Amino acid sequence: MTTTILTNKPLAGKTAFVTGGARGIGAAIVKRLAADGASVAFTYVSAQSKADELVQEIQSSGGQAVAICANSADFDALKAAIQQTIHSFDGIDILVNNAGISSMKPYDQFALEEFDQLIDVNLKAVFVAIQATAPQMKSGGRIINIGSISAEFNPFPGNSLYVLTKAAVAGLTRALARDLAPQGVTVNNIQPGMIDTDMNPENGAYAxxxxxxxxxxxxKAFEIANMVAYISSEEASYITGASLNVDGGASI
Incomplete structure (x- = not known):
């Protein structure tokens, strides 16, 4: 008797580009998209060993991945990473703007340099990546921003600038969804709640x-990755301009 093994690779033939993909939520997204058949390029800043391990893990499973050192706050480096991916994989079908930073302190203690840094990484880099990627996307392309439920629900004091950037990402998502709809490209915003990562462990300061x-x-990080995989798929072709909360109900 011959056993037939069926494989489900809904993203086979697709290429994804993920910013901040070496650890945490980003790494979970990279793994899931690769498992679903996409070739994945991702950026990292300092976690080279984690990036290399992730590439090796994916390749050992028969997938295709490449890690590119590029700080999202360095817009020229970010655009160069995107162009490298387009050249290497003949395009980008899925853009995931995941890279982000956070800083919490009383509003009157923020220096303008810190303001600029959060704006650069959390907001400007999202726009730069979309500008560099969307024009070459074919119908069926997916742009997915990783925002935060902080955009609409903020239980902690001292979070003013982070909330500002994530609310702006939600607004940008809605606007660009309309701009890119005639092209057949969807734009959506996934808003995680409290997720267990090395930056915010479930037994940490905010437990x-x-x-x-x-x-x-x-x-868990994979629960965010699951939503990214769904929005990346053909099954989500009629969803655009949405901010989708993945927060265990915290914002209800």
Whole structure:
């Protein structure tokens, strides 16, 4: 008797570009898109060993991935990474703007340099990446921004600038969804809640925040990656301009 092994690779033949993909939510996104058949290029800044390990893991599983050192705050480097990916893989079908930074302190203690840094990484880099990628995208292209439920629900003081940037990303998503709709490209914003990562571990400084989550726990990075995979797929072809909360019900 011959056993037939069926494989489900809904993103086979697609190329994805993910910013900040070496660790945390970004790494989970890279792994999931590669598992679904996409060739994935991702950027990192300082976590080269993690980036190399991730590439090796994907290649060992039969996937295709490449890591590119590029700081999203360096717009020339970001655009160069995108062009390298387009040249290497003959285009980009899925753009995931994941790279982001956070800083919490009383509003009157922020220096303007810190303001500029958060704006550059969390907002300007998103726009720069879209400008560099969207014009060459074919119908069916996907642009996915990783925002935050902080855009509409902020339980902690001292989060003013982060909230500002993530609310702006949500607005930018809505506007660009209309601009790119005639091209057949969708633009969506995934808004994670409290996710267990090395930057915000479930047993860390904000662990008490789990009490306000109806599901009673932090989310896992793969749960954000699952939503990215869905929005990247053909099944999500009629979703655009949306901000999709993945937060265990914290924002309800």
């Amino acid at each position: 008490a925040g789990a009490e306000m989550i109806p599901l009673g726990r932090y989310g």
